[in-house]
Amino acid sequence: MSTLIAIFTLALATILQTTIFVEMKLLQGSADFVLLTLLGWILHERTEGHWQWGVLAGLFTGFASELPIWVTVFGYLLVVLAIQYLHSKIWQAPMVILFVSIIVGSILVLFLDTTYLVVIGVQLPFLDSLNLVILPSVILNMLFILPVYALMGELVKISYPGGGEI
Amino acid sequence: MSIKSPTPPRNVGQTIAIVLVIVGILALSLGGYLNSILNTALEPVLTAQQWITTRVEVIRSLFGTPSDLVLLQQDNFNLENQIAELQSQVISLQQQVSDVQILSALLDFAQKQPENEYKAAAVVARDPNPFLQFVIINVGSDNGIQRGMPVVNDQGLVGRVSQVTSNAARVQLITDPASTVNIQIQPSDAEAVLSGSITSDLSLDLVPQNVTIQPGDMLLTSGLGGNYPSSILIGQIVSVRNQATALFQQASVQPIVDFSKLEIVLIIVNFDPVDFTPILPSDEVTP
Numbered sequence: 231m232s233t234l235i236a237i238f239t240l241a242l243a244t245i246l247q248t249t250i251f252v253e254m255k256l257l258q259g260s261a262d263f264v265l266l267t268l269l270g271w272i273l274h275e276r277t278e279g280h281w282q283w284g285v286l287a288g289l290f291t292g293f294a295s296e297l298p299i300w301v302t303v304f305g306y307l308l309v310v311l312a313i314q315y316l317h318s319k320i321w322q323a324p325m326v327i328l329f330v331s332i333i334v335g336s337i338l339v340l341f342l343d344t345t346y347l348v349v350i351g352v353q354l355p356f357l358d359s360l361n362l363v364i365l366p367s368v369i370l371n372m373l374f375i376l377p378v379y380a381l382m383g384e385l386v387k388i389s390y391p392g393g394g395e396i
Numbered sequence: 397m398s399i400k401s402p403t404p405p406r407n408v409g410q411t412i413a414i415v416l417v418i419v420g421i422l423a424l425s426l427g428g429y430l431n432s433i434l435n436t437a438l439e440p441v442l443t444a445q446q447w448i449t450t451r452v453e454v455i456r457s458l459f460g461t462p463s464d465l466v467l468l469q470q471d472n473f474n475l476e477n478q479i480a481e482l483q484s485q486v487i488s489l490q491q492q493v494s495d496v497q498i499l500s501a502l503l504d505f506a507q508k509q510p511e512n513e514y515k516a517a518a519v520v521a522r523d524p525n526p527f528l529q530f531v532i533i534n535v536g537s538d539n540g541i542q543r544g545m546p547v548v549n550d551q552g553l554v555g556r557v558s559q560v561t562s563n564a565a566r567v568q569l570i571t572d573p574a575s576t577v578n579i580q581i582q583p584s585d586a587e588a589v590l591s592g593s594i595t596s597d598l599s600l601d602l603v604p605q606n607v608t609i610q611p612g613d614m615l616l617t618s619g620l621g622g623n624y625p626s627s628i629l630i631g632q633i634v635s636v637r638n639q640a641t642a643l644f645q646q647a648s649v650q651p652i653v654d655f656s657k658l659e660i661v662l663i664i665v666n667f668d669p670v671d672f673t674p675i676l677p678s679d680e681v682t683p
Contacts, residue, residue: 252526354527354573355594
């Protein structure tokens with residue numbers, strides 16, 4: 231059930247990402263709607279199938295992006311791992327974990343992308359990458375996490391009726 | 397016995413007098429001499445008529461409103477529907493006009509360069525990664541698109557096809573940080589390399605120090621390297637960075653194509669990119 235929801239939700243998130251969210255730029259950064267959707271799901275207490283969601287998010291993003299699929303899959307799995315670790319440490323403050331998760335998740339994914347691109351020989355000055363892409367993207371993700379989290383909360387309610395939240 | 401006359405003379409006189417009065421009144425009326433008198437006489441009558449008519453209308457509307465209100469609501473609903481349909485048509489027509497303008501410009505461009513064969517495609521998505529400048533177009537190998545084919549629009553060079561599926565292709569824009577284009581500077585005819593960046597700016601590199609370049613110079617593809625056909629317009633030099641100690645000059649370039657508004661592009665389908673891989677030594681082949 232969780233995987234089926236993931237396929238439809240993440241496919242929709244990827245379509246929205248490649249058509250709408252990629253156009254909403256702050257400097258050169260843009261929000262990662264697939265990452266926001268993934269976090270919106272796994273940060274809800276009752277949800278399951280987090281690893282499947284990570285793999286599917288990576289597959290969909292890798293399909294839409296020039297980056298190799300293994301890079302995107304590895305990136306999102308790393309995010310799932312980090313969030314599960316953070317969740318066990320900061321479990322009593324939902325808002326804090328929400329923002330910490332999006333900051334950590336965004337930085338992990340973007341630094342992994344940067345590292346891969348630098349390794350294959352693309353000219354990416356570190357400071358420019360940080361100032362023009364990574365930090366603006368993190369800020370946009372922080373702006374969008376609350377509405378996306380609320381939206382995913384509704385999806386969780388439909389998927390798992392009769393339970394509480396974090 | 398006496399005999400009485402059949403018509404008394406008094407009646408004839410009365411008749412003649414009445415006829416004369418009527419003729420006189422008609423003559424005065426036709427001459428316009430009675431207008432002021434008539435207006436004065438009719439004014440109170442008209443005022444009374446207006447007063448009565450207004451009250452009658454009010455009373456009539458008081459009894460007739462319910463049915464009128466329903467009719468008005470129906471009319472209003474129908475008119476609102478018509479407005480919505482017309483607005484939808486207007487938006488659709490505006491979009492069609494925009495598409496026609498773009499296609500017309502592309503057709504002009506294609507007609508000016510008859511040596512190339514073009515395939516038009518719509519830009520349907522962009523790469524989700526903020527570091528990369530790629531777009532996805534809605535034609536692929538089923539439409540004869542192959543990897544390496546140059547992509548242009550009516551303004552100039554857009555990029556080249558980097559990946560192809562059966563019904564879609566990914567295009568690397570010339571603003572991508574990994575993109576390099578061999579160019580020719582006009583009017584100096586010097587050759588150099590144009591690179592993209594993460595800021596989507598284009599920069600010119602490897603311009604020899606003995607070449608004079610200045611803001612306003614135009615850049616065209618040189619055809620060297622075999623990735624692009626020659627003489628496709630790319631942009632214009634904005635500023636030049638020339639250090640005496642440096643081996644080469646550098647310059648910032650303003651692309652002629654507005655990459656933020658790419659909607660329809662043309663793929664040059666009769667251009668075969670040259671693959672130098674077989675003649676390069678194996679240890680120098682870059683990934």
